Amino acid sequence: MAKLRFDALDHILNRTYTVNPPSTERISDYYGSSVFHDKAMQQHLPSNVYKRLKECIVTGQQLERRLADEVAAGMKSWALSKEATHYTHWFQPLTGRTAEKHDAFFTPTEIGVAIESFGGDQLVQQEPDASSFPNGGIRNTFEARGYTAWDPSSPAFLIDGTLCIPTIFVAYTGEALDYKAPLIKALQSLNDAAVPVAQYFDRNVTKIIATLGWEQEYFLVDAALFSARPDLVLTGRTLFGHSSSKGQQLDDHYFGSIPERATAFMKDFENEAHRLGIPVKTRHNEVAPNQFECAPIFEEANLAVDHNQLVMDVMEKVAHRHHFRVLLHEKPYAGINGSGKHNNWSLSTDTGVNLLSPGKTPKTNLRFLTFFVNTIKAVHDYPDLLRASIASASNDHRLGANEAPPAIISIFIGSQLTQVLEDLEKKVKDNGMSANEKTELKLNIGKIPEILLDNTDRNRTSPFAFTGNKFELRAVGSTANCASPMIVMNAIMAKQLRIFHKEVEAIIKKGSKKDEAILTVLRKYIIESKNILFEGNGYGDAWVKEAEKRGLKNIKTTPHALGAYLDDKVVALFEELGVLSRPELEARNEINHENYKMKIQIESRVTGDLINNHILPAAFEYQGKLIDTVRNLKEIYGGKEFEALAKPHMVIIREISERTLNLQNFVKDMIEERKKANAIEHAEEASKMYCEKVFPYLEKVRYEADKLELLVADELWPLPKYRELLFTR
Numbered sequence: 154m155a156k157l158r159f160d161a162l163d164h165i166l167n168r169t170y171t172v173n174p175p176s177t178e179r180i181s182d183y184y185g186s187s188v189f190h191d192k193a194m195q196q197h198l199p200s201n202v203y204k205r206l207k208e209c210i211v212t213g214q215q216l217e218r219r220l221a222d223e224v225a226a227g228m229k230s231w232a233l234s235k236e237a238t239h240y241t242h243w244f245q246p247l248t249g250r251t252a253e254k255h256d257a258f259f260t261p262t263e264i265g266v267a268i269e270s271f272g273g274d275q276l277v278q279q280e281p282d283a284s285s286f287p288n289g290g291i292r293n294t295f296e297a298r299g300y301t302a303w304d305p306s307s308p309a310f311l312i313d314g315t316l317c318i319p320t321i322f323v324a325y326t327g328e329a330l331d332y333k334a335p336l337i338k339a340l341q342s343l344n345d346a347a348v349p350v351a352q353y354f355d356r357n358v359t360k361i362i363a364t365l366g367w368e369q370e371y372f373l374v375d376a377a378l379f380s381a382r383p384d385l386v387l388t389g390r391t392l393f394g395h396s397s398s399k400g401q402q403l404d405d406h407y408f409g410s411i412p413e414r415a416t417a418f419m420k421d422f423e424n425e426a427h428r429l430g431i432p433v434k435t436r437h438n439e440v441a442p443n444q445f446e447c448a449p450i451f452e453e454a455n456l457a458v459d460h461n462q463l464v465m466d467v468m469e470k471v472a473h474r475h476h477f478r479v480l481l482h483e484k485p486y487a488g489i490n491g492s493g494k495h496n497n498w499s500l501s502t503d504t505g506v507n508l509l510s511p512g513k514t515p516k517t518n519l520r521f522l523t524f525f526v527n528t529i530k531a532v533h534d535y536p537d538l539l540r541a542s543i544a545s546a547s548n549d550h551r552l553g554a555n556e557a558p559p560a561i562i563s564i565f566i567g568s569q570l571t572q573v574l575e576d577l578e579k580k581v582k583d584n585g586m587s588a589n590e591k592t593e594l595k596l597n598i599g600k601i602p603e604i605l606l607d608n609t610d611r612n613r614t615s616p617f618a619f620t621g622n623k624f625e626l627r628a629v630g631s632t633a634n635c636a637s638p639m640i641v642m643n644a645i646m647a648k649q650l651r652i653f654h655k656e657v658e659a660i661i662k663k664g665s666k667k668d669e670a671i672l673t674v675l676r677k678y679i680i681e682s683k684n685i686l687f688e689g690n691g692y693g694d695a696w697v698k699e700a701e702k703r704g705l706k707n708i709k710t711t712p713h714a715l716g717a718y719l720d721d722k723v724v725a726l727f728e729e730l731g732v733l734s735r736p737e738l739e740a741r742n743e744i745n746h747e748n749y750k751m752k753i754q755i756e757s758r759v760t761g762d763l764i765n766n767h768i769l770p771a772a773f774e775y776q777g778k779l780i781d782t783v784r785n786l787k788e789i790y791g792g793k794e795f796e797a798l799a800k801p802h803m804v805i806i807r808e809i810s811e812r813t814l815n816l817q818n819f820v821k822d823m824i825e826e827r828k829k830a831n832a833i834e835h836a837e838e839a840s841k842m843y844c845e846k847v848f849p850y851l852e853k854v855r856y857e858a859d860k861l862e863l864l865v866a867d868e869l870w871p872l873p874k875y876r877e878l879l880f881t882r
């Protein structure tokens with residue numbers, strides 16, 4: 154009965170591992186060796202082409218078509234020198250992961266003769282057969298075909314002999330079908346809005362980039378055990394499993410020494426990541442057993458997004474070699490911590506300044522305050538949109554539950570900065586300040602770096618926390634494409650900075666000095682966005698009540714969060730910035746709802762199958778054994794003595810009958826609800842039905858099944874148990 158489970162355990166015990174000898178290479182020797190980076194470009198491109206390409210990358214201008222042929226030739230010569238045979242356009246469709254279709258370089262010229270060819274046409278644009286990517290009706294409405302177009306700002310790279318060219322993916326009529334296209338537009342509009350504001354403080358600033366440093370959490374599980382869990386294989390999470398007697402309660406995993414097998418895996422995937430120019434730097438154990446984290450040094454946001462997408466692929470690939478599977482799901486196991494992907498976000502200038510880092514002078518600190526307060530105002534004005542940008546069926550297990558961080562969007566800034574904002578609110582006078590008042594204010598602003606230096610405040614329960622020189626969006630799910638929240642963060646910031654600049658200019662026009670005008674507007678923002686600042690415990694019930702009083706929303710599930718994308722205010726924001734049009738937003742909305750529905754539908758099907766094919770048979774088998782024993786007892790003893798002796802068996806026989814009957818009924822009812830939901834055409838209504846009517850059955854079924862797991866003899870239980878999944882090293 155439980156053959157697969159015990160075979161898996163046997164297999165693990167008898168497996169031999171070969172540990173690679175420590176590498177003698179230095180990371181700096183091979184870092185970026187699989188990337189067509191600056192040095193490779195210089196080597197393989199004519200100098201005029203190289204110069205123009207660099208210029209296009211910096212300014213976002215389009216490269217002339219005739220030069221594309223030369224870039225393609227250079228890329229090809231570099232790729233062939235590294236033994237590449239194929240090339241692909243690499244893109245990020247709305248499925249959430251990456252897509253690629255490989256073509257060989259070789260082209261036959263006559264019978265038996267071939268050359269390696271790759272021209273500007275192949276570099277610049279491709280037409281993948283895209284009909285099976287999610288498009289939310291866009292292609293039905295507008296145009297049947299989509300194409301991918303080269304993004305020169307993210308360098309091409311090599312994986313397993315294939316030259317991968319980062320691209321955007323759009324419909325023929327121009328609508329974006331991916332994450333990258335709107336992200337690039339959001340970053341461009343952020344730059345346009347932020348430069349004039351940064352120039353208030355330094356005339357030399359001509360470009361501003363958003364920076365992103367992600368922290369990827371994940372679980373490792375042995376491949377053999379994984380294969381014996383159809384729920385993990387098909388849904389990425391365990392739909393069943395009673396909690397292990399020992400879980401994370403001893404806190405002995407966090408920052409503990411990393412198990413040797415896990416270290417070997419990490420070294421291996423970091424090695425590949427480094428070759429791909431992904432600056433992964435930090436690795437450590439996370440809170441839950443067999444949970445880990447990997448984090449790079451931050452990079453320009455578009456590149457960082459690509460690198461995170463790549464890292465997830467690389468991790469999965471390398472894990473196979475180590476007989477592991479990587480679980481990127483936000484909640485692979487009930488009852489212990491889930492996984493997130495903190496997005497550390499800041500803005501930086503081409504003069505080398507981090508705009509969210511306090512400076513050394515009152516002037517640079519005013520600059521810091523400007524970008525700091527504007528970020529708070531931006532999030533204050535669009536909390537539902539930010540919430541929607543991180544919504545997914547799998548992330549609901551974190552945000553909707555009593556787990557880090559809550560679904561209520563609030564901002565943590567620490568007590569010192571709270572004090573600074575309170576001071577500003579009190580001391581800035583709208584109707585002009587005296588010379589003394591101004592000097593005092595300047596002095597206070599000048600003190601910010603000192604107070605921040607000993608800023609030891611850390612609030613792990615906040616979804617959006619200021620951490621000294623950047624904001625950390627902690628609510629992003631571990632499977633997410635960071636582009637989704639990054640599109641929103643950068644778009645709302647762009648919009649906010651546009652408004653800020655306008656307001657400051659208006660006051661200056663009326664005769665105020667620049668600094669005073671800036672302070673006046675900042676003070677107004679501080680007052681207006683106060684209610685989103687929260688320093689306390691984000692997990693507590695008290696916060697839920699307090700947030701409600703403040704009018705902050707607590708949207709626990711994805712189908713109810715997604716609507717924010719179609720709020721009039723949000724559509725206006727995206728259209729004004731040229732990031733996404735209404736039809737694009739509508740299409741995305743449909744895709745998101747459809748995605749949610751499918752995820753729950755699959756989980757519900759797997760639940761039904763596992764009950765019928767795994768759990769009920771195990772329960773009945775055990776019950777049958779007990780019934781046989783009862784029969785034997787009766788034969789041997791009979792009468793009063795039998796009744797006493799058979800009591801313990803009868804208790805279990807009865808409980809198994811009760812629970813298995815419940816299971817059968819729940820599964821039947823769940824299928825009925827599914828049928829009803831499936832009959833609904835409208836994507837949003839259908840996903841809400843799945844959320845409200847189908848999903849609760851997953852929990853009900855699980856409860857009964859987990860009770861059975863405790864009841865049924867271990868040797869008969871078919872699914873690897875939590876203690877095996879979590880503690881096998």
Ligand code: ADP
Nearest residue numbers: 364365366367448449450451497498499507623
């Ligand atoms: P933590 O205590 O949260 O682990 P770290 O200082 O280790 O803090 O940083 C976590 C992440 O934040 C890293 O990926 C790091 O590169 C990133 N980070 C640091 N500075 C910035 C910045 N200016 N912009 C974006 N990300 C940043």
Ligand code: MG
Nearest residue numbers: 368495497625
């Ligand atoms: Mg962090």
